[in-house]
Amino acid sequence: MQKIKILPTSEIQKIAAGEVIERPANAIKELVENSIDAGAKNITIYLEAAGKKLIRIIDDGCGMSKADAYLCLEHHATSKINSVYDLNNISTFGFRGEALSSIASISKVKLTTKEKDKEEGISLLIDAGQIKLEQPSSCLHGTDIEIRDIFFNIPARFKFLKKNETEFRQILQIFQFFCISHKDIHFKLFHENKLIYNCPATDTLSNRVIQLWDHNLESNTKQVEIIDEKAKVSITGLISNHQVSRFNRSQIFFFVNNRYVKNQSLLKALLKGYANVLPKDKFPVGFIFINIPQDLIDVNVHPRKEEIQFIHPGKIESLIQTAVSKSLENYLIEKISKTTFEEKHIEFPNQSQFVAAFPTTFDFEQLPFFEPIENNVIDNSLELKEDSEKNSNYLDIQNEFIINEDLNDKKNNYKIIGQFKNCYILLESDDGLLLIDQHAAHERILYETFINKFNEVAKVKLIFPIIITLTKRNIETLLSHLEFLKNYGIEAEPFSENQLIIQSIPVHLKDVKLDEIINQLISWIEEYQHLDKVDFFKLINEKVCAQMACKAAVKSGDKLSIDQINQLLDDLQKTENRFACPHGRPTSWNLALSEIEKKFKRDYR
Ligand code: ADP
Numbered sequence: 001m002q003k004i005k006i007l008p009t010s011e012i013q014k015i016a017a018g019e020v021i022e023r024p025a026n027a028i029k030e031l032v033e034n035s036i037d038a039g040a041k042n043i044t045i046y047l048e049a050a051g052k053k054l055i056r057i058i059d060d061g062c063g064m065s066k067a068d069a070y071l072c073l074e075h076h077a078t079s080k081i082n083s084v085y086d087l088n089n090i091s092t093f094g095f096r097g098e099a100l101s102s103i104a105s106i107s108k109v110k111l112t113t114k115e116k117d118k119e120e121g122i123s124l125l126i127d128a129g130q131i132k133l134e135q136p137s138s139c140l141h142g143t144d145i146e147i148r149d150i151f152f153n154i155p156a157r158f159k160f161l162k163k164n165e166t167e168f169r170q171i172l173q174i175f176q177f178f179c180i181s182h183k184d185i186h187f188k189l190f191h192e193n194k195l196i197y198n199c200p201a202t203d204t205l206s207n208r209v210i211q212l213w214d215h216n217l218e219s220n221t222k223q224v225e226i227i228d229e230k231a232k233v234s235i236t237g238l239i240s241n242h243q244v245s246r247f248n249r250s251q252i253f254f255f256v257n258n259r260y261v262k263n264q265s266l267l268k269a270l271l272k273g274y275a276n277v278l279p280k281d282k283f284p285v286g287f288i289f290i291n292i293p294q295d296l297i298d299v300n301v302h303p304r305k306e307e308i309q310f311i312h313p314g315k316i317e318s319l320i321q322t323a324v325s326k327s328l329e330n331y332l333i334e335k336i337s338k339t340t341f342e343e344k345h346i347e348f349p350n351q352s353q354f355v356a357a358f359p360t361t362f363d364f365e366q367l368p369f370f371e372p373i374e375n376n377v378i379d380n381s382l383e384l385k386e387d388s389e390k391n392s393n394y395l396d397i398q399n400e401f402i403i404n405e406d407l408n409d410k411k412n413n414y415k416i417i418g419q420f421k422n423c424y425i426l427l428e429s430d431d432g433l434l435l436i437d438q439h440a441a442h443e444r445i446l447y448e449t450f451i452n453k454f455n456e457v458a459k460v461k462l463i464f465p466i467i468i469t470l471t472k473r474n475i476e477t478l479l480s481h482l483e484f485l486k487n488y489g490i491e492a493e494p495f496s497e498n499q500l501i502i503q504s505i506p507v508h509l510k511d512v513k514l515d516e517i518i519n520q521l522i523s524w525i526e527e528y529q530h531l532d533k534v535d536f537f538k539l540i541n542e543k544v545c546a547q548m549a550c551k552a553a554v555k556s557g558d559k560l561s562i563d564q565i566n567q568l569l570d571d572l573q574k575t576e577n578r579f580a581c582p583h584g585r586p587t588s589w590n591l592a593l594s595e596i597e598k599k600f601k602r603d604y605r
Pocket residue numbers: 030034035038059061062063064068072077078079080093094095096097098099100101142143
């Protein structure tokens with residue numbers, strides 16, 4: 001073994017720097033924090049090779065005096081605290097006084113800075129922590145710092161960097177969270193001299209979302225807000241609705257007292273709030289701000305201050321979950337705040353009125369949405385004539401006229417436009433066009449009925465019992481779990497060695513192929529037998545209810561009467577999880593008016 005040696009200070013610094021700064025994104029975070037701490041209102045970032053070659057940050061903050069410019073490169077040089085006693089009340093990002101010295105020790109830095117109202121600034125060239133040149137500078141007030149060739153003197157660390165795209169993605173995330181938490185600052189990001197983002201200061205988080213992503217994401221977000229006055233904790237922010245899903249968590253941001261933090265438990269709580277709203281492997285977008293008294297958190301648990309600890313973590317998690325699920329719930333209550341549709345107000349436009357609404361040369365058969373219309377007359381009972389397939393399409397268009405007149409003054413009401421392709425229910429809302437997948441919605445309604453109150457589901461005795469042929473082994477498997485079938489209102493008993501006789505079934509299953517359900521049940525019993533009893537029953541129950549709901553629900557392609565549509569909307573409104581079917585597919589989708597206007601180039605904003 002080699003003898004123990006005391007490392008030279010320069011080496012210690014390099015090692016320490018490596019701990020704080022692992023990649024360009026970390027350096028950028030530290031530098032932008034310094035700019036924010038300096039009160040900057042404009043922060044511009046220039047990058048080359050995803051920061052590996054160049055990171056340059058220009059701000060219009062307070063700048064530094066000549067003496068401070070030298071000092072800031074020293075270890076533990078900070079203007080932000082004087083002693084450890086100050087640690088409890090830090091409002092600035094930095095306080096360790098380590099970032100600049102660390103970055104300077106592993107790169108080539110040019111620091112140019114000038115205080116407000118000073119004639120002259122200073123420019124320093126630093127190479128691996130050694131000052132090489134000092135020059136007066138006639139720069140604007142603020143600070144301009146260039147970091148070239150990061151890790152040039154730690155090849156091992158440089159080798160460890162990922163390819164540019166990956167490093168850039170990390171930087172983008174940091175850029176995004178700064179933009180989101182500091183709406184009052186104008187941020188710009190250039191990469192290889194190309195402007196990637198330009199985000200002028202704005203008052204609203206929604207605008208930031210539009211600047212960073214697009215109108216479409218913004219129109220699919222919803223505010224969250226919950227305040228626990230006793231605990232002096234508030235949770236606010238924006239989250240995406242059920243129509244947005246991402247493959248990863250990279251667009252979920254948490255801020256505690258406006259400081260970005262990573263915290264797995266917070267993330268889990270947010271995802272719990274989305275239970276059943278998004279497919280299992282998909283993630284939402286969310287910007288959550290937690291405001292909490294400083295003495296209820298500890299920010300000093302992570303060298304880069306990215307992680308924090310709460311004194312009462314469970315409390316915060318449950319607040320987040322509640323805030324999220326409530327906000328999602330309100331979303332569709334608003335969306336489907338019952339389409340009132342009162343018979344007595346309805347007057348039908350006559351054919352000439354209708355046709356005149358379209359150019360006379362219009363070829364209806366060219367319309368992708370509607371089939372040709374032969375008969376425009378429907379009766380006031382709102383029942384679709386069973387024998388006239390084509391009427392349904394006409395009814396759709398007429399309703400638009402009718403309800404427009406009747407409900408114009410009612411706020412937040414949805415107007416049924418009709419059924420599209422016999423698959424989707426179209427509703428007009430204040431802010432767009434809401435499409436409801438009739439099958440997914442009905443599936444969700446039935447699933448909740450089955451899972452919550454199967455006892456209340458009506459059963460019918462079959463006049464002609466159904467005989468299902470299975471293998472002997474399958475019959476045995478099933479016989480040991482007959483209680484399942486009984487729970488679902490399926491009365492069955494063995495009929496022969498390989499046959500089962502079914503005497504009664506729940507009313508919803510009367511048009512459903514029972515043998516499929518039963519075969520599926522057998523395979524689930526076999527698949528999950530190894531689980532403990534509680535999990536086994538729970539899982540199979542969920543699966544069977546989902547399958548029955550799927551089989552019993554109206555299909556895509558089924559024509560619905562207005563009464564049925566109303567019923568469906570009514571029922572959907574009462575379901576707990578109205579955003580997704582039991583398989584995780586969304587039940588509805590709102591096409592925002594702003595998107596439609598954009599498509600038609602009517603968007604002047
Ligand atoms: P910390 O932020 O923890 O104090 P840093 O090493 O990041 O430590 O910065 C050291 C000091 O340099 C800061 O306390 C601040 O006084 C000064 N400083 C750094 N960046 C800037 C900037 N962009 N504008 C003004 N002052 C700055």
